[in-house]
Amino acid sequence: MMKRIAWTAPLMFAAVMATPAWAQKGETVKIAWIDPLSGLMAPVGSNQLKSFQFFAEQFSKTNPAGVKFEVIGIDNKLSPAESLNALKAAMDQGVRYITQGNGSSVAGALIDAVNKHNERNPGKEIVFLNHSAVDPDFTNSKCSYWHFRYDADTSMKMEAMTTYMKDRQDIKKVYLLNQNYSHGHQVAKFAKENLSRKRPDIQIVGEDLHPLAQVRDFAPYIAKIKASGADSVITGNWGSDLALLVKAANEGGYNGKFFTYYTGVTGTPTALGQGGDGRVFQISYQHYNMGGQMDKWQAEFKKRFNDDFYTGSVIHIFSSLGEAMAKAKSTDPVKVAAALHGLKYQSFSGEVEMRKLDHQLQQTLYLTVWTKTDKQHPYSPENTGMTLKPVKTFEPYISSTPTSCQMKAPA
Amino acid sequence: MEFVIISTLNGLSYGLLLFMLSSGLTLIFSMMGVLNFAHASFYMLGAYGGYTLSGLIGFWPALVLAPLITGALGAAFERASLRKVHVYGHVPELLVTFGLSYIVLELVQLIWGRVAVEFQPPALLQGPMFTLIHHPVEGLSWVWGAAGALCTDSSAGAVVCSPFPATRGFVMLTALAMMGSLWWVLARTRTGLIIQAALTHPEMVEALGHNVPRIFMLVFGLGTGLAGLAGVIGGSTFVTEPAMAATVGSVIFVVVVVGGMGSLAGAFLASLLIGLIQTYAVAVDASVLDLLEALGMTLSAAARENSIIKLTVSQVAPILPYLLLVLILIFRPKGLLGTREG
Numbered sequence: 001m002m003k004r005i006a007w008t009a010p011l012m013f014a015a016v017m018a019t020p021a022w023a024q025k026g027e028t029v030k031i032a033w034i035d036p037l038s039g040l041m042a043p044v045g046s047n048q049l050k051s052f053q054f055f056a057e058q059f060s061k062t063n064p065a066g067v068k069f070e071v072i073g074i075d076n077k078l079s080p081a082e083s084l085n086a087l088k089a090a091m092d093q094g095v096r097y098i099t100q101g102n103g104s105s106v107a108g109a110l111i112d113a114v115n116k117h118n119e120r121n122p123g124k125e126i127v128f129l130n131h132s133a134v135d136p137d138f139t140n141s142k143c144s145y146w147h148f149r150y151d152a153d154t155s156m157k158m159e160a161m162t163t164y165m166k167d168r169q170d171i172k173k174v175y176l177l178n179q180n181y182s183h184g185h186q187v188a189k190f191a192k193e194n195l196s197r198k199r200p201d202i203q204i205v206g207e208d209l210h211p212l213a214q215v216r217d218f219a220p221y222i223a224k225i226k227a228s229g230a231d232s233v234i235t236g237n238w239g240s241d242l243a244l245l246v247k248a249a250n251e252g253g254y255n256g257k258f259f260t261y262y263t264g265v266t267g268t269p270t271a272l273g274q275g276g277d278g279r280v281f282q283i284s285y286q287h288y289n290m291g292g293q294m295d296k297w298q299a300e301f302k303k304r305f306n307d308d309f310y311t312g313s314v315i316h317i318f319s320s321l322g323e324a325m326a327k328a329k330s331t332d333p334v335k336v337a338a339a340l341h342g343l344k345y346q347s348f349s350g351e352v353e354m355r356k357l358d359h360q361l362q363q364t365l366y367l368t369v370w371t372k373t374d375k376q377h378p379y380s381p382e383n384t385g386m387t388l389k390p391v392k393t394f395e396p397y398i399s400s401t402p403t404s405c406q407m408k409a410p411a
Numbered sequence: 412m413e414f415v416i417i418s419t420l421n422g423l424s425y426g427l428l429l430f431m432l433s434s435g436l437t438l439i440f441s442m443m444g445v446l447n448f449a450h451a452s453f454y455m456l457g458a459y460g461g462y463t464l465s466g467l468i469g470f471w472p473a474l475v476l477a478p479l480i481t482g483a484l485g486a487a488f489e490r491a492s493l494r495k496v497h498v499y500g501h502v503p504e505l506l507v508t509f510g511l512s513y514i515v516l517e518l519v520q521l522i523w524g525r526v527a528v529e530f531q532p533p534a535l536l537q538g539p540m541f542t543l544i545h546h547p548v549e550g551l552s553w554v555w556g557a558a559g560a561l562c563t564d565s566s567a568g569a570v571v572c573s574p575f576p577a578t579r580g581f582v583m584l585t586a587l588a589m590m591g592s593l594w595w596v597l598a599r600t601r602t603g604l605i606i607q608a609a610l611t612h613p614e615m616v617e618a619l620g621h622n623v624p625r626i627f628m629l630v631f632g633l634g635t636g637l638a639g640l641a642g643v644i645g646g647s648t649f650v651t652e653p654a655m656a657a658t659v660g661s662v663i664f665v666v667v668v669v670g671g672m673g674s675l676a677g678a679f680l681a682s683l684l685i686g687l688i689q690t691y692a693v694a695v696d697a698s699v700l701d702l703l704e705a706l707g708m709t710l711s712a713a714a715r716e717n718s719i720i721k722l723t724v725s726q727v728a729p730i731l732p733y734l735l736l737v738l739i740l741i742f743r744p745k746g747l748l749g750t751r752e753g
Contacts, residue, residue, distance in 0.1 A: 037525060038520075038526075038653070039525070039653075039654060040527065040650070040652060040654065042525050042527075043526050046526065180726065206696070208693075208725055209726055211729055214658075216650050216655075216658065217425065217649055219417075219421045219690075220418060220421060220422075221693060223414055223417050223421065223573075223694070224693060224694045224725075226413075226414065226571070226573065227694070240527070240650070244650070251574065251576040252573065253539075253542070253562070253572045253573050253574040
């Protein structure tokens with residue numbers, strides 16, 4: 001890989017001259033954040049933009065490369081078309097690193113655009129740091145050398161979630177409710193595959209796909225879930241689609257279990273409130289009571305913004321950029337991408353690895369349950385008096401899933 | 412059984428909310444011949460106004476005051492703008508209301524932001540209105556409010572409780588009360604008689620010495636005020652955010668067209684119909700494939716995998732009202748209870 005890049009050195013001459021080796025110290029690295037700041041998903045977007053800005057500030061002080069990070073937020077209205085315009089705008093501002101995560105539909109469009117751009121504009125490459133889009137295709141059939149995923153994809157999360165569900169004998173009938181786009185389809189598909197492999201006796205009593213960020217009233221879905229007799233619901237819903245779902249579940253008196261990806265995300269803790277104790281589960285690569293430096297960051301974030309920090313991949317991203325830029329002794333995206341490729345580093349959940357095969361971060365996953373705070377688990381999102389308490393931890397070697405990616409390194 | 416009851420009530424409450432909106436729209440249309448594109452914007456203004464006022468003076472006073480303010484704004488818009496363009500015909504009128512909807516949207520985003528606001532219903536409306544209890548032995552019964560201990564499982568098996576939220580009950584009550592008073596005003600008062608007369612024979616009414624433009628303004632204010640009332644209730648029951656006008660706006664046009672332009676009874680019927688369709692469609696998992704198979708057709712494996720044939724009714728639920736609109740326009744262009752053609 002490094003060799004191939006070395007061959008292209010003459011092509012990159014200009015870029016290399018602009019960023020001479022050893023001299024990355026003190027440079028400013030601009031990262032364009034392309035996510036929703038309007039519409040139903042805006043609360044999630046603005047929380048994450050704050051997270052990026054907060055950690056840009058933190059990591060500018062401490063990163064081993066000695067660079068300054070700057071985050072430029074661009075509203076994409078959760079639309080793939082708007083995101084491509086945002087990408088253009090970012091490139092015009094000389095940005096070489098972009099990050100996005102809300103909506104695999106958007107991420108897919110951005111990966112395509114970045115691939116094409118990098119192919120046509122050698123010397124002006126862009127690196128896509130995916131913080132939360134979890135469609136497994138991005139690190140399998142559609143994998144790209146320029147895309148790095150810091151969240152855990154649906155194949156990993158569903159593997160872990162169903163490993164836990166396997167041992168719960170009280171789960172007999174499962175309902176799948178998901179958003180009607182790539183992410184929701186993948187959640188439903190992997191849930192069915194995993195359950196039929198691990199617990200063939202579990203019945204899938206219903207399956208629904210609803211429009212993304214459009215539904216205001218989930219009461220009809222709750223009535224349907226109740227009528228199906230399901231004791232558990234698996235959902236990859238996020239933002240308002242999860243908050244309004246659990247709100248309708250509370251109002252409609254549904255008391256089955258929820259297996260979710262994003263219980264800790266804006267809106268849902270408030271919608272759950274004291275309800276759902278011990279019945280709502282989340283599979284994620286972090287939780288609210290990680291301890292150590294993470295607790296201090298969370299506390300400071302809450303103090304400053306009166307909001308909860310839940311996108312741990314932001315930390316993964318800044319840590320890895322710092323390491324990779326120090327290793328590459330440059331902020332040039334081509335060199336940094338080469339350094340990120342296979343990078344092993346320490347993050348808040350222990351050692352993580354940006355797997356060479358597919359650029360999927362290999363990391364620990366936690367299955368947590370919504371319950372009252374206690375001494376060991378004091379952090380309460382949205383001041384609900386409740387928290388997400390870990391019930392099972394999946395080390396990277398367990399949470400890892402195989403990939404079919406045939407990564408093409410740049411010629 | 413409780414599924415049918417709860418779903419029907421959900422559908423009816425949504426339908427009645429639509430009626431609160433479409434009644435004003437259809438009144439304005441029948442009077443001025445103008446389709447008010449900004450009608451849903453007044454719904455949104457009502458919701459945001461109600462949100463701000465309920466923070467200052469509490470929910471109940473806001474429920475009265477916000478629709479009054481919305482209605483006053485509507486009347487002022489009619490007086491200052493719509494009346495001026497009226498002389499140029501219907502298209503400029505349409506364009507003015509169209510432009511207004513954009514201005515309101517941008518203003519709302521400037522004042523209240525692009526993010527949904529936290530518009531909570533008052534404590535009185537936060538619990539369930541009543542709870543259906545399905546007991547394995549005693550069968551179906553119901554109690555007012557929350558059922559509490561009655562919902563814990565008995566020795567005979569699981570007790571299923573289905574609460575019906577008070578906010579939705581309140582939507583229904585308000586809409587029915589509004590419908591009653593609207594009927595009373597239109598049919599039983601002198602003002603109502605003049606309004607009805609002005610609907611069909613404005614020149615005659617004017618010749619009798621009534622101020623017809625002022626009646627227009629009143630009706631416009633009344634219609635937008637009703638939209639504002641629906642906004643306060645709808646905003647606190649569902650979500651108050653800048654896209655709420657666009658979401659509901661297209662549906663109320665469907666209601667007005669399906670019911671018959673200018674027909675209040677038609678709007679009522681169409682509102683309930685669409686409310687029920689939207690609620691029940693979600694529950695139906697049948698697809699064209701199932702239909703064909705039920706008819707005894709055998710399909711090839713490739714046809715079975717066809718993504719369009721496999722679409723279930725619940726997946727296409729959001730487009731059903733528009734499908735209904737197209738069908739009505741083809742087969743009964745005057746609408747269900749409309750009187751004029753086309």
